[in-house]
Amino acid sequence: MKNNKIFKTSDLQKLDKYTIENEPVTSLDLMERAATVFTEKLLIFFPNSHIFNILAGSGNNGGDGYVVARLLHQKGLNVKAFGLHENDCLSPDCAVNRKRFIDMGGCYIEVKNPDNLQPDENSVLVDAIFGAGLNRPVTGFLGDIIHRINCLSHPVVAIDMPSGLMGEDNGENNGAIIKADYTFTFQFPKLAFMFPENVVYVGHWEVLDIRLHPIILREYPAAYYYLTEEVVASRLLIPGKFSHKGTLGNTLLIVGSYSMMGAAMLAAKGAIRSGTGLLSVHVPRKLKEMIHLSVPEALVEVDRNEFCFSGVDNLSRIQAVGIGSGIGTSPVTAEGIRQLLSVWRGKIVLDADALNLLAADSGLLELLPKGAVLTPHPKEFERLAGKSVNDFDRLNKLSTFASLHQVYVVLKGAHTIIATPEGECYFNMTGNPGMAKGGAGDVLTGIIAALLASGHSSLDAAIIGVYAHGWAGDLVAEEQGMRGTRAGDIADKLGWVWKKMETYNMAKQR
Numbered sequence: 001m002k003n004n005k006i007f008k009t010s011d012l013q014k015l016d017k018y019t020i021e022n023e024p025v026t027s028l029d030l031m032e033r034a035a036t037v038f039t040e041k042l043l044i045f046f047p048n049s050h051i052f053n054i055l056a057g058s059g060n061n062g063g064d065g066y067v068v069a070r071l072l073h074q075k076g077l078n079v080k081a082f083g084l085h086e087n088d089c090l091s092p093d094c095a096v097n098r099k100r101f102i103d104m105g106g107c108y109i110e111v112k113n114p115d116n117l118q119p120d121e122n123s124v125l126v127d128a129i130f131g132a133g134l135n136r137p138v139t140g141f142l143g144d145i146i147h148r149i150n151c152l153s154h155p156v157v158a159i160d161m162p163s164g165l166m167g168e169d170n171g172e173n174n175g176a177i178i179k180a181d182y183t184f185t186f187q188f189p190k191l192a193f194m195f196p197e198n199v200v201y202v203g204h205w206e207v208l209d210i211r212l213h214p215i216i217l218r219e220y221p222a223a224y225y226y227l228t229e230e231v232v233a234s235r236l237l238i239p240g241k242f243s244h245k246g247t248l249g250n251t252l253l254i255v256g257s258y259s260m261m262g263a264a265m266l267a268a269k270g271a272i273r274s275g276t277g278l279l280s281v282h283v284p285r286k287l288k289e290m291i292h293l294s295v296p297e298a299l300v301e302v303d304r305n306e307f308c309f310s311g312v313d314n315l316s317r318i319q320a321v322g323i324g325s326g327i328g329t330s331p332v333t334a335e336g337i338r339q340l341l342s343v344w345r346g347k348i349v350l351d352a353d354a355l356n357l358l359a360a361d362s363g364l365l366e367l368l369p370k371g372a373v374l375t376p377h378p379k380e381f382e383r384l385a386g387k388s389v390n391d392f393d394r395l396n397k398l399s400t401f402a403s404l405h406q407v408y409v410v411l412k413g414a415h416t417i418i419a420t421p422e423g424e425c426y427f428n429m430t431g432n433p434g435m436a437k438g439g440a441g442d443v444l445t446g447i448i449a450a451l452l453a454s455g456h457s458s459l460d461a462a463i464i465g466v467y468a469h470g471w472a473g474d475l476v477a478e479e480q481g482m483r484g485t486r487a488g489d490i491a492d493k494l495g496w497v498w499k500k501m502e503t504y505n506m507a508k509q510r
């Protein structure tokens with residue numbers, strides 16, 4: 001299985017060293033390899049640009065920069081390398097590559113004063129000042145340089161990382177940070193790229209495979225992962241030839257209230273498109289007809305209360321429960337949830353108002369079955385776990401919450417995070433801002449509930465559900481654009497996503 005770990009940047013040197021010793025490859029050749037894939041990507045993104053200015057620091061990131069300069073120069077492009085060295089203490093590989101660039105006649109300008117940094121008009125700037133070796137905020141001369149670059153209107157492409165950004169925690173980083181338009185990063189995305197507050201520095205990012213040694217990538221521990229089709233599809237259970245509706249699970253959705261009927265419909269649509277053998281939708285009496293009409297495949301179970309959820313009687317044939325979308329937070333509903341959680345020890349996904357009720361009464365939290373899946377958006381998570389000072393702090397809170405309560409928490413956002421009780425976090429890579437619409441989360445609840453009912457573990461249901469939901473959103477956006485995307489469209493596209501995953505999975509098994 002393809003490696004999908006997000007290592008710490010401080011671990012990079014060990015991965016690097018193992019590769020150098022065991023491939024084996026010299027550090028210079030590894031640098032050459034990294035810079036070559038970077039240059040290829042750069043030219044794909046800027047096929048019509050002829051002028052490149054490289055901003056090179058003194059470490060190996062700067063070394064990469066000098067190799068990129070040489071490779072572009074060899075292609076006959078107009079290249080200038082600005083040496084941004086506070087002193088002449090360069091890393092050995094950086095020094096070698098600076099010399100190679102100069103020896104081949106490359107244009108090299110040493111900058112000793114920030115005002116002397118005058119990039120060429122219409123040039124693309126390549127940021128090679130700092131990479132993964134940054135160990136403190138950037139201030140002083142290089143800080144001034146970075147501020148100056150950030151004031152220019154040239155496109156900026158960062159090698160590995162935008163200079164000045166720490167790989168993980170930037171909570172105390174008050175130094176200067178490059179605002180890159182693109183970051184092409186080596187081997188794995190850095191944790192900091194996952195946080196909304198860093199998008200202004202990282203821009204659009206892509207991972208470049210520089211073939212670090214597969215053994216070290218497989219064996220070196222990491223607590224963070226990112227989701228790829230390969231990893232997700234391999235977790236999807238494929239129904240066997242003799243499967244029937246009794247073996248594919250009975251999902252119970254407890255959703256909707258008189259003032260939020262749509263949520264019930266959307267969750268039901270998500271579930272019915274996600275492989276559950278049977279779907280029961282438990283709604284207040286007022287919603288009965290609507291569910292019958294909008295999701296005719298579902299069985300409708302009517303609550304004693306006309307307007308909101310108040311309790312459920314019979315759970316004997318249910319494999320998984322999904323609860324919360326649009327149910328409201330009335331005391332009657334709180335009591336209904338208490339009653340449910342007192343008897344239900346099976347698989348469950350809780351969303352929206354179910355989470356708001358848990359946040360309001362920690363006694364309910366204690367009743368959660370082990371392995372429950374919670375799907376808060378950031379505001380709901382804040383109600384559950386308190387305010388966070390920044391995105392990294394929120395990630396730590398998420399992990400702590402998941403292990404403290406022994407639940408899986410799906411924190412929804414551009415890179416939705418799935419935190420496990422064991423302290424691992426999975427970052428999703430699908431989805432787009434077109435999904436930032438009311439109701440999109442309800443569809444996800446239905447999907448996860450159906451996956452739970454059809455035999456997937458809590459972790460697999462969360463991972464597969466989140467990835468598939470985002471992928472369906474991407475397909476909708478591809479066809480009709482992000483602006484016009486409706487939550488219901490996401491549910492309608494799920495069939496295609498499952499088909500692709502199943503095809504992928506079966507091809508692998510052959």
Ligand SMILES: NC(=O)C1=CN([C@@H]2O[C@H](COP(=O)(O)OP(=O)(O)OC[C@H]3O[C@@H](n4cnc5c(N)ncnc54)[C@H](O)[C@@H]3O)[C@@H](O)[C@H]2O)[C@@H](O)CC1
Pocket residue numbers: 012013015016030031034057058059060061062063064091129130131132133134135136137138139142159160161186187210212
């Ligand atoms: N294994 C990999 O992934 C590879 C990494 N390579 C490159 O190597 C880079 C890492 O190289 P380095 O470890 O040399 O790190 P950098 O090039 O980021 O530079 C770090 C140097 O700057 C100093 N420094 C750190 N923070 C500073 C600050 N705020 N102000 C002033 N000086 C500061 C450090 O003491 C160190 O000497 C990667 O980002 C990547 O570009 C590639 O060359 C090849 C393979």
Ligand SMILES: Nc1ncnc2c1ncn2[C@@H]1O[C@H](COP(=O)(O)OP(=O)(O)O)[C@@H](O)[C@H]1O
Pocket residue numbers: 352376377412413414415416430431432433434435436437438439440441442443444469470
């Ligand atoms: N910028 C974005 N990029 C990718 N996905 C997004 C983005 N914004 C929101 N989403 C996704 O859309 C969904 C919104 O869910 P949620 O906030 O619960 O909405 P609602 O409660 O109205 O249904 C989540 O799955 C979230 O991950």
Ligand SMILES: [K+]
Pocket residue numbers: 061127128129130131158159160161162163
């Ligand atoms: K950089």
